[in-house]
Amino acid sequence: MSIEAGLDAMAQAAEAAIAYRRGIATAETTPTASYRDILDAFDGPVPNAGAEPAAILSELIAQATPGLRGSTAPRFFGWVIGTSHPTGVAADWLTAAWGQNATAIASAPAAAAVEAVAARWLLDLLGLPAEASVGFVTGATVANFVCLAAARSEVLARVGWDVEADGLFGAPPIRVLIGADAHATVHSGLKFLGLGARRLTLVDADEMGRMRPESLAKALGQGTGPAIVIAQSGQLNTGANDPFAQIVPIAREAGAWLHVDGAFGLWAQASPTLRHLSAGVDGADSWATDGHKWLQTPYDCGYAIVRDAAAHRRAMAFSASYMPPAADSEREPSAFVPEFSRRARGFATWAMIRQFGRSGVAEMVERCCAIAARIAGRLAAERGIAIVAPVELNQVMVRFGDDDAATLATIEQIQADAILFAGGALWRGEWVMRISVSSSATTLDDAEVTADAIIAAWRRVKTRFPSRSC
Ligand SMILES: Cc1ncc(COP(=O)(O)O)c(C=O)c1O
Structure with missing residues (x-):
């Protein structure tokens, strides 16, 4: 099978994708075929022989399209989903075509450079400290996990425990305090980190799902030792922000690390008229947010942002003899994420910020x-x-x-x-x-x-x- 035929299939895919997106504004938002229908259409034994790229693409388009959910339609209000903006999709096509492994400056210099610029732009748009580090991950779930790994590392380091070297066995206990209306995915991050559900302290929330500062102060006052507080910008059901102006000083006084899950709500920071809603959020220690929600990048794209870049790097970085290290002053993409091989998400992020300004x-x-x-x-x-x-x-x-x-x-x-x-x-x-x-x-x-x-x-x-x- 020639590479040339595959290149023609790229054009075929582009044409079909553009036609799909042209029609989406008037398309129905509910798929016409069920999961079962699509499963039946695709199911079968492993094909013995390969096929021509044009035929593969035609089959994929014909069989999958009836089961597509109209998530990119203007009146799609399910879950919290951006539109996968065409400009971001176009940048993402190039990302796939360029085939860059965004691990390192050595493996993908352009990807690493664009990611470094996009990271700076994100901090600026979101009104977060310029010295913070940014990891480009799959979404807010992993961003929460990465930020909480940095938190775990730092609060234990402060009491003399090296969690990267010694793990959690025998480590001083960490108190984790989390708002009662936190998103379910934050709990999954905690699970991966060995900070189990039964060890959490749930902090009372008000009728909008906002953490009550007086309950946080009381809960923090009931113990000592390493502590992580998990707050929220944008409660899934109400969109409410926790009262950061009150929470930040409480967490600081207790010596706790304050993390904010801001999957979508953090983007209020980008608006001069809405920024008051998240006032004080820049005083936290780490923030998780998404590109594929309010920045409209295609899936998947999220950002793990940590004020203390050294803690972030300590929790995530690793080295391999065959990866020449970057100069000390340069930002190595893989130092801030859990993966080694990874998609160059900086291109679509850069393109979307460039698109909107x-x-x-x-x-x-x-x-x-x-x-x-x-x-x-x-x-x-x-x-x-x-x-x-x-x-x-x-x-x-x-x-x-x-x-x-x-x-x-x-x-x-x-x-x-x-x-x-x-x-x-x-x-x-x-x-x-x-x-x-x-x-x-x-x-x-x-x-x-x-x-x-x-x-x-x-x-x-x-x-x-x-x-x-x-
Ligand atoms: C508040 C909040 N946190 C975390 C997440 C998880 O984000 P993702 O699905 O991008 O991993 C979501 C998703 O809707 C969310 O609304």
Whole structure:
């Protein structure tokens, strides 16, 4: 099989991808084929013989497309998903085509250089300390893990324990204090780090899911020794920020490392009008955030940011004789991430910041929040629909007929109508529909179409729940 035929397949893929994205604005947001349908289409024994690239691509496109979820559509509000902006996708195509292994300056000089610049730009946009180090990882889950590995290393080093050399066996215990409404993925990071679930102290949260500073102070005051506090910028359901201006001094006074999971909420920092929401967050010791949410990079892309670059490097760096070390003054990409071989995520990150610029990022984040507020305002005016928490950022929680069954039935109807996509979540033990406005493709007009479609779905569903209609 010639390389030339493979190159033609690249053009075929580009053409199909562009056609897909051209059609996405009007496409249905729910796939027309199920997981099972797609499994059946692809399933079969390992092929004995290879195939022509053009035929492979045609097969892939024809069989996979019906099962694609319209996550890049303007009215896709499920989970917290950016639009995989075409500019970022284009940069990512080049990333794949260039085939750079972004381990080191030696293996990929251009990738390492662009990553170094993108890291600086990220710190600037997010209003974080210029001396912090940035690791480019798969997403906020791994970013949380990396930051917490640096935290674990440093709080133990301060009491004379070298966790990199001696592990956790016999180590002084670390107290980990985490907000009661933290994201589930932070807990998985803690699990990988040997900081088990039963050892955590859950700190009370308020009705918006914000950590209560007085509860944190009390919990920290009940013990001594190495401590890590995990706070949050952007609670998944409410979008709320923890009160950093109060939490930072409490953590500092106790000598604790303060980590912030800011998968999406940290991007409020990029907007002069929204920055007040996360005031004080720059006083933390580490931050995890995503590129594939509010920066709109394609999957996968996240950033592990640590104020103390030496702690970050100590937790992650390694050496191999066949990798010439970078000069001391240079930033080696693999020193800040768990992987050795890795994708050059700096290219797409650089391209997206270059695409939007400082003002464009701010405008997009502000627009998403304005759209969320507009949708919430329209829905709140409809009888039987309740907005469960004030809309602080870009997340909206909606409940129908103040009833779990009515809410789930309305979500089902909305997904079947496929004008928009939103999913369900449990909040304080009750089902809600969660709308996350996190795509740069969404417009204020989409807010109206969305509200109209949700109201229409509810009016049809509520006839089945007559006692829940007002
Ligand atoms: C608050 C928060 N933290 C962490 C994560 C995990 O991010 P990722 O899926 O990019 O790893 C998410 C994902 O939605 C999130 O909302």
